[in-house]
Amino acid sequence: PPAPPPDNASRGEPPEPPEQPATPGVDGWGLASGGGGARDAWFRTSLAPSEMITAQSALLEREAQESSTTDEELAGRRAANGSSERGGAASTPDYGEKKLPQALIIGVKKGGTRALLEAIRVHPDVRAVGVEPHFFDRNYEKGLEWYRNVMPKTLDGQITMEKTPSYFVTNEAPKRIHSMAKDIKLIVVVRNPVTRAISDYTQTLSKKPEIPTFEVLAFKNRTLGLIDASWSAIRIGIYALHLENWLQYFPLSQILFVSGERLIVDPAGEMAKVQDFLGLKRVVTDKHFYFNKTKGFPCLKKPEDSSAPRCLGKSKGRTHPRIDPDVIHRLRKFYKPFNMMFYQMTGQDFQWEKEESDK
Numbered sequence: 001p002p003a004p005p006p007d008n009a010s011r012g013e014p015p016e017p018p019e020q021p022a023t024p025g026v027d028g029w030g031l032a033s034g035g036g037g038a039r040d041a042w043f044r045t046s047l048a049p050s051e052m053i054t055a056q057s058a059l060l061e062r063e064a065q066e067s068s069t070t071d072e073e074l075a076g077r078r079a080a081n082g083s084s085e086r087g088g089a090a091s092t093p094d095y096g097e098k099k100l101p102q103a104l105i106i107g108v109k110k111g112g113t114r115a116l117l118e119a120i121r122v123h124p125d126v127r128a129v130g131v132e133p134h135f136f137d138r139n140y141e142k143g144l145e146w147y148r149n150v151m152p153k154t155l156d157g158q159i160t161m162e163k164t165p166s167y168f169v170t171n172e173a174p175k176r177i178h179s180m181a182k183d184i185k186l187i188v189v190v191r192n193p194v195t196r197a198i199s200d201y202t203q204t205l206s207k208k209p210e211i212p213t214f215e216v217l218a219f220k221n222r223t224l225g226l227i228d229a230s231w232s233a234i235r236i237g238i239y240a241l242h243l244e245n246w247l248q249y250f251p252l253s254q255i256l257f258v259s260g261e262r263l264i265v266d267p268a269g270e271m272a273k274v275q276d277f278l279g280l281k282r283v284v285t286d287k288h289f290y291f292n293k294t295k296g297f298p299c300l301k302k303p304e305d306s307s308a309p310r311c312l313g314k315s316k317g318r319t320h321p322r323i324d325p326d327v328i329h330r331l332r333k334f335y336k337p338f339n340m341m342f343y344q345m346t347g348q349d350f351q352w353e354k355e356e357s358d359k
């Protein structure tokens, strides 16, 4: 495989979270209603009103810094809803204590991380932060007490979780996470890197319509067919490169790789693996999902006691621009050796080479 690419260079996109040079030698849906009853709704947070303030300030900070890894719609609703976010549970006393997370969704950006977090927080034994705390990349200097405070209260036996997709590509993240909890469980939602890159670009384009085309940004030299691996949209997809860094600190057994593609076609199947990995009873099953034809994605069934939205918002499942098939072909060739290395490292074949087209 080609040599590790250099760091991302600014290409007129919103700034990315700080990404570090490659490791040397590497080629490379929960409403806690009625005191813990049905928790089946996308777009709900498990935060009490007071916790919302902390989380919202984290959110605002995040938005001030950059907006590349966003769940914009979710953020918008949260800001609009203010402290009434817990809906039916707002009047329910919030028992328990805030703990540091025992499991993290560390990536990848545009992999399907929001869908996974919203689905797992349906589980009564999981409580999660709705926003991305970005602790191990941007807020680390705020300290562990700040981080713990961002977390929702949990009862004994409940797992605390958060998701920040940029952790996966943050050089310092594995070391920092390991120093907090060496037995933490890590989840990575991976997706065909070509489609992921287009999804990433589509998100940027939605905020900055004036940016060059994907085809222009993807190449250092298009005539020579030289891919610009320093462009973050491309670099994030070199999963083997980033994974190498995590494996310096965590055994493979502590990392679960979820297929972003399977999470769409068989959400219950992927959720079974996630629950097993987290040591949870398989509570989130096919009964919780339905396929929404308008959205084109699986959504969570509406809880009996709520009129909450069931699908993820408009920022999830955007229509991708049409990309020159030749460029897609070049990118697939570029990623192939890295994908092979990733399959070998994880012992899982994600079948990205078999896909005939990239959405």
Ligand SMILES: Nc1ncnc2c1ncn2[C@@H]1O[C@H](COP(=O)(O)OS(=O)(=O)O)[C@@H](OP(=O)(O)O)[C@H]1O
Pocket: 068, 069, 070, 071, 108, 109, 110, 111, 112, 113, 114, 115, 165, 198, 199, 200, 202, 260, 263, 264, 297, 298, 299, 311, 312, 315, 316, 317, 318
């Ligand atoms: N159930 C469901 N509903 C909607 N969207 C779904 C779902 N499951 C997976 N996906 C895919 O998730 C992609 C966004 O990934 P992330 O949530 O990780 O994005 S982000 O990094 O937090 O911005 C998003 O990417 P795009 O389709 O490119 O918008 C979706 O394809």
